Amino acid sequence: MTVHWVYVIECDDGSFYTGYTTDVERRVREHDRGEGAKYTRGRTPVELVHTEAFETKSAAMSREYEIKQLSRPRKERLIEGPSE
Template sequence: MPYMYIVECSDGSFYVGSTWVLERRVWEHNNGGGVEYTRRRRPVRLVYHEKYERISEAYGREKQVQNWSRAKRQALIDGRPQDLPMLSRWPSDPEDEPSVE
């Protein structure tokens, strides 16, 4: 089954990805087989994941969550779905620019 996942890096930042095999992908991030972003921030630990029927759904969710603020990602990780609408960005707020983490 495909997954969208979030790992927390050693510097406290989050990396959002999608994969077919979750355990293998986290292992790859921790053993130099991940993307450059996580290679420089090892070790990483899995903090959240969602399972999907199709990889295209997992990838779509990955792209959605990548554009969220850190606070909104943290609410998702913490299991606070009621906070997600409140944490949506307002384009006019410069402090809430999209995160590249």
């Protein structure tokens, strides 16, 4: 069974990039080498700060869209995780 991932990386300039993949480690390496999304080129190195796993591509893509719509403060809270 393929696991579908939504990930958030923090770029060297402090901005966040959210994406979808089936292989998080490979995708982060691609971003680091400047071979990922156009947005992350020139903003390397990147750091993986958040991941979420889904059973279907559709569910992952929907969540990716939701995260991309969040304000920066909401993304920061998502990355920090639940408060205790």
